[in-house]
Amino acid sequence: MRRELSVLIMIILAIFLFIMAAGFTFGSPLETDMDDYFIMNGQEQIATNNIVTTIVFDYRGFDTLGESTVLFTAVIGVALMFRMIVRGDSDENE
Amino acid sequence: MRMSKIVRFCADMLYPAIVIFGLYVIMHGHITPGGGFQGGAVVATAAALVIVAYSYEEIQGMLSKFLLQIQESAGLVMFAGVALIAIGLGTTFFYNYLANSGLLFGMSVPFGPNPGELNTGGFLPLMNIAVGIEVWGGLAIVILYLLSGIPKEGT
Numbered sequence: 001m002r003r004e005l006s007v008l009i010m011i012i013l014a015i016f017l018f019i020m021a022a023g024f025t026f027g028s029p030l031e032t033d034m035d036d037y038f039i040m041n042g043q044e045q046i047a048t049n050n051i052v053t054t055i056v057f058d059y060r061g062f063d064t065l066g067e068s069t070v071l072f073t074a075v076i077g078v079a080l081m082f083r084m085i086v087r088g089d090s091d092e093n094e
Numbered sequence: 095m096r097m098s099k100i101v102r103f104c105a106d107m108l109y110p111a112i113v114i115f116g117l118y119v120i121m122h123g124h125i126t127p128g129g130g131f132q133g134g135a136v137v138a139t140a141a142a143l144v145i146v147a148y149s150y151e152e153i154q155g156m157l158s159k160f161l162l163q164i165q166e167s168a169g170l171v172m173f174a175g176v177a178l179i180a181i182g183l184g185t186t187f188f189y190n191y192l193a194n195s196g197l198l199f200g201m202s203v204p205f206g207p208n209p210g211e212l213n214t215g216g217f218l219p220l221m222n223i224a225v226g227i228e229v230w231g232g233l234a235i236v237i238l239y240l241l242s243g244i245p246k247e248g249t
Contacts, residue, residue, distance in 0.1 A: 043203050043204075043205050043206075044205060045190075045193065046190055046193050046215065046216055046218065047193040047194050047200075047201065047202050047203050047214050047215060047216060048124045048125070048193075048203060048214050048215035048216070048218055049124075049125055049203060049208065049210045049214075050123070050124050050125055050126070050127075052127075052129075053123055053124045053129055053215075053218055053222070054124075054218070056129070057129075057218050057221045057222070058188065058190050058216075058218065061177060061187075061188035061221075062187075062188065064173075064221075064225070065173065065174065065177070067131075068169075068170055068173055068225060068228055069170070071228065071229065071232050072166065072167075072170050072228070072232065074232075074236075075166060075232040075235055075236055078235075078236050078239050078240070079163075079235065079239055082239040082240065082242060082243050083239075085243050
């Protein structure tokens, strides 16, 4: 019973999403104000050719700071976990 | 577990080439595709190659966990510190105070397609170097810790 119910919900959801997507044409509505601003002013303001680096490290520097912190936290987590595992092994051997 | 002599020799030959290529990707992050994250991952791949080719006991003398931790922390501190200097100069956080200034990395570029110049970009090269150092240390230390969890009776 639960299985048929879940399949029915999935089918209804798929039809719903398809109807929603069928109403749009690809590429519209076109919102290029931010893109145009970066392309027109990036070279002049930040003085470099790579617009992607300009956005990642300057216009959205906070985002990159968060990414670096996430990587740092992940490494700390791995270090803590494996330090405990290795220490547990050595305690058992001794 | 230690690999054969052929694998170890090839790893020794490829190690400097991979490190140099990774440092090139980091240094030219503001001109060519790539940047700190990608270049740091390339350099960490060199560390992974050596770690796979040699055994964990042999690698402990060459790659120090303590030094890699210091390196990773230094990268993050350098990233935040370069951005914090902007506040000390009276502008906003993450303001690019070196761009178009004529100082280090301070040259201007003309509008439109041009071949590019290494001495441009303001603090973007410094940011790329900081992130590259951090990703290098971080990924290398993750691989080193994962390898240290392997039980030893296999050798």
